[in-house]
Amino acid sequence: MKYSHYSTEDFLADESFQAYALGSDPAAAQFWPQWLAQHPAQAADFQEAAALLEQLAGQRLPVSAQLQKDEAAKLRQRIREMAGARSQPVLRSGRRAQRVPYGWVAALLLVVGLLVAGLGLWRRPATATYTHYTAPAGAPRPVVLPDGSRVVLQANAKLTLATTWQPGRAREVWLQGDAYFDVAHTAPTALKAVALAPGNVKFTVHAGPLDIAVLGTQFTVFNHNTRPEVVLNSGQIALTAGRGPQKPLLLKPGELAVYNAATPAAPLSKRPVQAALYSAWTSGQLDFTDTPVPEIIAALQDTYGIQISVHNPGLLRQKLTGSLPGNDLEGMLAALGKSLDVNVHRAGKQVSLD
Known part of the structure; x- marks a missing residue:
């Protein structure tokens, strides 16, 4: 299922989202806030799922392996009991009471079961630094x-x-x-x-x-x-x-x-x-020997995120030997223009060789 269609149940069951809410994976910590900024319509479900997982993660009780099995069995029995329930249960927090559909609670209990019996997160380990x-x-x-x-x-x-x-x-x-x-x-x-x-x-x-x-x-x-x-x-x-x-x-x-x-x-x-050519910036010097101009241009574009346009096709048939200052973009472009005997014009990320 695409993330853009996720409900609260889906967020709760997603391992990457669990890692984000529990603060256990920097990649997830980077991905999910960016995703939410692009999908504001999902904010309510996103935030409720994150809040519930954070509350669960706050449990720090040491539990034996046998107790984990017992609690998991209780959760499974509770889910079976709730299957026939007609009324909508209420989850309460310190701030407000919240009425939610059965499907959400079932998914939440499944997540709790994973935290207790599968992932060993009932007693949350110290957060990695x-x-x-x-x-x-x-x-x-x-x-x-x-x-x-x-x-x-x-x-x-x-x-x-x-x-x-x-x-x-x-x-x-x-x-x-x-x-x-x-x-x-x-x-x-x-x-x-x-x-x-x-x-x-x-x-x-x-x-x-x-x-x-x-x-x-x-x-x-x-x-x-x-x-x-x-x-x-x-x-x-x-x-x-x-x-x-x-x-x-x-x-x-x-x-x-x-x-x-x-x-x-x-x-x-x-x-x-x-x-x-692509690692020359680490030493501050871009050295090349009989190197085709298109290769130099491609390396500069990839290394510095700029776009270079050449108005004289004849320049692309030339080869250069020499050095450019690899950690000074302005000085490097000026030296390149001098080597090719052209004028260099730069506007932001756009560079033209005329």
């Missing part, structure tokens, strides 16, 4: 992660991860904006294929709709628009997008993958690129 790294507006920011992996955040990017990483557990981060990753390899030496690796040795970047799984790898993620991209410098990447089981897209060094929501049947595609 997360660390956030944010790059300032003017410059990239290097970050060293608990496993020794290195990340360079592009200006205004944000990285979220669990404050404590346990040895032998999966490593996960959540990225908003652009970043370069140099991931430490923790898997056994003989294990080199990311698609065959167990989850506890993988490093996963969640970037918008993309899940980027690696072992020990160098790559760049551009997550500043509706078409996030990934460029692989070395190693392997297993890339998936969206929900449900799917075959991952495998990247080889020198390939760029792009996500396009407009083609849901095949949202991921890839093409060969000069990967060094």
Whole structure:
């Protein structure tokens, strides 16, 4: 069922929504407020479901395994009893009484049953703590992660991860904006294929709709628009997008993958690129040797989220050798115009070479 058709019962039964209401998943915490802003008509059901789950999560009583089974049995019996009930039950909170239909209560009791017997959340564990790294507006920011992996955040990017990483557990981060990753390899030496690796040795970047799984790898993620991209410098990447089981897209060094929501049947595609052009911003210097101008333009557009138009087709047949200041967009465009002997005009994200 599409989220836009969700009732309160549907929200209560959705695992991602439960994780949002319980504060146990930063990806869900990012997704659901954005979804609600786009679907204000669902606000009443959304907020009521969230409030109920928050109340349930407030239960902190320690319970034995036998008590969990007993309580689950009671819940099942209560649901059977309510099946023949004709009157509408009333849920009461500290603020107001609320009359709700039977279907809602049945769904709520099912969720309680899951919390008690299935998910072990009757005694809610301490909420995981997360660390956030944010790059300032003017410059990239290097970050060293608990496993020794290195990340360079592009200006205004944000990285979220669990404050404590346990040895032998999966490593996960959540990225908003652009970043370069140099991931430490923790898997056994003989294990080199990311698609065959167990989850506890993988490093996963969640970037918008993309899940980027690696072992020990160098790559760049551009997550500043509706078409996030990934460029692989070395190693392997297993890339998936969206929900449900799917075959991952495998990247080889020198390939760029792009996500396009407009083609849901095949949202991921890839093409060969000069990967060094896409990570040059981390060193502040964009170096190229006998590189076709269209490749330089494509790298600049993907890296900086700009659109470059060329009015002289002859420019696209040229090749350039030299360097550009990779962390100064204005200086870089000026140097590019000088190299091509053209005038550069910029208006926001639009750049023209005349």
